[in-house]
Amino acid sequence: MEKLTSATDPAARDVDRLADLFPAAVTEVTDAAGNLTRAIDFDLLRERLDGYVTDGAPERYRLDWPGRRVAQRAAREPATxxxxPxxxxxxxxxTAGNLLIEGDNLDVLKLLQESFLGRIKVIYIDPPYNTGNDFIYDDDFTQTRAGYLAGSGQADGVANPESGGRFHSRWLSMMYPRLALARDLLTDDGVVFVSIDDHxxxxxxxxxAEIFGEQNFVAQIIWQKVYAPKNSARWFSEDHDYIVVFARNRERWQPRPLARTEAMEARYRNPDGDPRGPWKAENMSARNRYDAGVYPITTPSGRVIDGPPRGSYWRISRQRFDELNDDDRIWWGAGGDNAPAVKRFLSEVSAGRTPQTLWTYDEVGHTQDAKRTLLRYVPFENTANVLNSVKPVELVQRILQLAGRPGxxxxVLDFFAGSATTAHAVLAQNQADGGNRxxxxxxxxxxxxxxxxxxxxxxxxxxxxxxxxxxxxVPGGFRVLRLDSSNFMDLRVDPDELRQDALVDQVDRVRADRDAEDLLFETLLTVGLDPGLPITRLSSSFVVGAGELIACFDDRVDPAVVRAIAERRPVRAVFRDSAFADDAARVNAEQIFAALSPATDVRAV
Structure with a gap:
């Protein structure tokens, strides 16, 4: 019965990808513990990519900063x-599938890799704006002022030690590994929206562009965040922020059309009582050259129009014009003497409108709206605790409307959640359109x-x-999860330090302050199951989803319990290793599954 290991290793997943693309480059090496492990022979990989590899080229196009390599390495380090819960x-x-997670998002993103790899459709984040100050995400790889000066070649004091450069480096080092991990979570048709300001x-x-690919840039949206200028501004009143949009694969994703507004609907009327319903007149001339669009037209009143206005062309050929006129699709004005216009019927146009890159506050809210909404649901005692950077719920709802279909x-992932505007927006949008996000x-x-x-x-x-x-x-529910150390103690001991009297303490490696639900959720993350799946109880066991996993973490497990679980034929079954009295009991459990549910993956923790 194999034991589960709890570490998530992004680098090992990258090796899997390379092995799939370049199997000839896969080899085996001995690791620090003396065990054989799979590795990539970089010399062979370089041969396969001959002519397309650069190593240490003095000039190349890329964004660089002090701390870049350490930030890249941080994304590849395993989570432990x-x-x-x-x-x-x-x-x-x-039953709630929504997750509210407390913890540093770098570690949490690593822990979510196995369960949500390629499953996140929409990411919206509102990261800390770089205001030139230190911020709460104080990772080990962010730099002190002295470290920045040394890394940027300014330690000798000759160059101008621009403090802003250090803060740019800190911000980039904080953002890079988080975005790199987030990309792996996106579906092939997924998309990320990032709020940011001018800094x-x-x-x-x-x-x-480096992480997602420059070819996957979609748009840079301007959000009008205030409804009145700030007269106290020294230079300009900063009235907008940006939302940068990148797709995992731009060929696979495109925004859904927005619903037409009442103003747009009101443009369609039916002055001639056409049985096909409301329509609006569209100009028949255009400036683009169209050689078949030059011909005279006679109006119903008998007036001859020699041709399109000077410098323009009719949009349609004479043949197509005659067809539309015969079908009563040309409007000549109430008196039949106007220049022709094509009738565009409301029933025949697209049900939506193309989204634009300018989002005004009257459509998606402004910062004061956002604060009022927050105060409606959170009873603050101190005004100083009301967040200044909170975003309107309507702003995130607009993103949800564009990013995917309701059902x-x-x-939807937000790993800089702040006051949980995104969570609120998901619940509100689901209520508005019947969605199940x-x-x-x-x-x-x-x-x-x-x-x-x-x-x-x-x-x-x-x-x-x-x-x-x-x-x-507003309908909904959620599970609260908190980042913590593993439920399992590391019992590896150097042989020289191993004592006979300490062996008894190492029979069970589960920490004393952890319960069965703690063990269940670490198991879900380890085997790559969604921690938002429904959970039901079967006697002392947990049934996850529709049998994706059945786990029993009792201190002692008798054959009857093992048999009851095996008879349900789960995809996976997990037991506490110390629950079996001896090796014979473990073998007996394996034999029960071999007889009743041979396809079940049986593990121990």
């Missing part, structure tokens, strides 16, 4: 923690500026908000 803080814990929009475009079960919301436990009795962190602002949105009548 876990996500622990909090049933008491959740709403409809057993880092250029750098954001560059690192996104496709899209998973799910959200995954990740927020670091950043303390509030001022202590409050009911709130201790930014995460708890979002938790309170979503809970109160649901209490106010």
């Amino acid at each position: 923690g876990t996500l622990r 909090s049933r008491a803080e959740s709403v409809d814990f057993d 880092e929009v250029d750098n954001l475009r560059k690192i996104c 496709d079960g899209d998973i 799910r959200f995954i919301s990740v927020q670091i436990p950043e303390p509030l500026p001022v202590a409050e009795s009911g709130l201790s962190s930014i995460f708890e602002i979002g938790l309170t908000r979503v809970r109160n949105v649901i209490s106010a009548g």
Whole structure:
């Protein structure tokens, strides 16, 4: 009975990809522990890519900064923690597919790789804007001022030690590994939207082009975030932010059309009582050269129009014009003497409108709207704790409307969740269009500026908000998960340090303060199952989904329990390793599954 390992290793997944593309480059080496492990023979890979490999070229096109290599390496380092559930803080814990996760998003993104690889349809993030100050995501690879000066060649004091450069480097080093991990989570037709301001929009475009591919850039949207100019501005009133959009594969994704507005519908009328319904007149002339679009026309009143207006052409040929006129699709004005116009019927035009790159506050809200909404659902004691950078729910709803169809079960990820605007927007949009989207919301436990009795962190602002949105009548539920150390102790001991009296303590490697649900969720992440799947109880066992996993973490498991699980023929079955009295009991359990459910993958933790 094999044991589960809990570490998620992005680098190992990259090796899998290379092995699939270049099997000849796969070899085996001995690792630090003396075990044989798969590796890539880079010399063979270089031979296969002869002429397309650059190594240390002094001049090449790319964005570079002090700390770049360390940031890239951070995305490849394995995750060793876990996500622990909090049933008491959740709403409809057993059935809710939405996830509110507290923890540093770099670690959380690594832990989500196995379960959500290629499954996230929409990512929206509102990362910290680089204002020239240190920010809460203080990763080990971000740089001190001295480190920046040394890495940028300014340590000797000759060059101008621009402090802004250091903050750009810190911001880039923080963002790069998170975006790299996020890309792997997207579906082939997935898309990411990133809010940003003027300070880092250029750098954001560059690192996104590197990670997602420049060919997958979609748009840079301008959002009008305020409804009145700031007269206190020293130079210009900053009235807008940007939303940068990249697709995983631009050929596979395109925005859905937006619903027509009432103003657009009102342009269609029916002054002549046409039985085909409302229509609007479209100019028949255009400036584009069209040689078949030069001919005289006689109006119903008898007036002859020699041709299109000077410098333009009729949009359609004479033959097509006659066909439309015979079908009463040409409008000559109420008196029959106007220049011709083509009748465009409302019933025949597209049901939607093409989205534009300018989003005004009257359509998607502004910052004051966002604050009012937040205050409606979170009872702050101190004004200082009301977030200034919160986004309107309507803004994120617009993204959801464009990014996918309501009933496709899209998973929406926000790993800079803040006050959980994205989670709120998913619930609100599902209520508006009958959708079944799910959200995954990740927020670091950043303390509030001022202590409050009911709130201790930014995460708890979002938790309170979503809970109160649901209490106010918006359908939904969620599971609260928190980043923590693994439930399993590392029992590896150097042979020289191994003592006979310590062996008893190593029979069970589960930490003393962890329960069965803790073990269940680490198991889900380890085997790559969705931690949002429904969970039901079968006696002392957990049944996940429709039998994707049955887990029993009792201290002792007798053959009757093993048999009952095997008879349900789950895809996977997991037991606590210490629950079997001896090797004979383990073998007996394996034989029961071999007889009743041979296809089940049986593991121990």
